[in-house]
Amino acid sequence: MTADLRYPLGPMPTPLELSAQEREEALEHLRRLPDELRAAVGGLSNTQLDTRYRDGGWTVRQVVHHVAESHMNAFIRVKLALTEEHPMIKPYEEDLWAELPDAQLPPEVSLTLLDALHARLLPVLKGVTDWSRPWTHPAQGRTYTLDSLLALYAWHGRHHVRHITALREREGW
Numbered sequence: 042m043t044a045d046l047r048y049p050l051g052p053m054p055t056p057l058e059l060s061a062q063e064r065e066e067a068l069e070h071l072r073r074l075p076d077e078l079r080a081a082v083g084g085l086s087n088t089q090l091d092t093r094y095r096d097g098g099w100t101v102r103q104v105v106h107h108v109a110e111s112h113m114n115a116f117i118r119v120k121l122a123l124t125e126e127h128p129m130i131k132p133y134e135e136d137l138w139a140e141l142p143d144a145q146l147p148p149e150v151s152l153t154l155l156d157a158l159h160a161r162l163l164p165v166l167k168g169v170t171d172w173s174r175p176w177t178h179p180a181q182g183r184t185y186t187l188d189s190l191l192a193l194y195a196w197h198g199r200h201h202v203r204h205i206t207a208l209r210e211r212e213g214w
């Protein structure tokens with residue numbers, strides 16, 4: 042039950058190579074994400090925004106800010122992979138980031154940030170000609186490609202939107 046609430050769309054995708062159609066679909070998910078996240082929190086009160094989407098999980102407010110900072114990291118990783126040979130990316134402690142004071146700001150701050158961020162991320166991704174360009178995650182010691190990054194973040198946005206919409210369905214909000 043807890044696992045289902047945490048992974049409503051199933052686990053994060055593992056490294057893989059996408060077809061042209063799968064890339065188009067992933068890009069479309071990323072294009073729509075800012076609007077979908079804004080719609081997911083639309084009309085929620087501060088009390089609702091400060092409700093955890095599951096026991097022990099983040100609040101709705103923390104989820105929104107997390108998506109923005111996760112996708113900021115995605116943007117940096119894409120640009121590193123496109124401009125350096127086999128870069129080592131920098132992991133970060135997402136649970137600790139979510140405890141810093143900016144995670145208490147109104148969601149609109151990160152929704153506006155995501156609008157601008159995806160407006161820049163999408164053209165960069167649409168310009169990719171070699172989806173096999175690699176990057177390495179030092180903690181995992183594994184090498185990934187731009188394809189796996191695209192699949193990961195297309196899943197990631199929908200995964201967190203679903204946390205919020207599933208909570209609203211359960212609570213009747």
Ligand code: NI
Binds near residue numbers: 107111197201
């Ligand atoms: Ni996440």
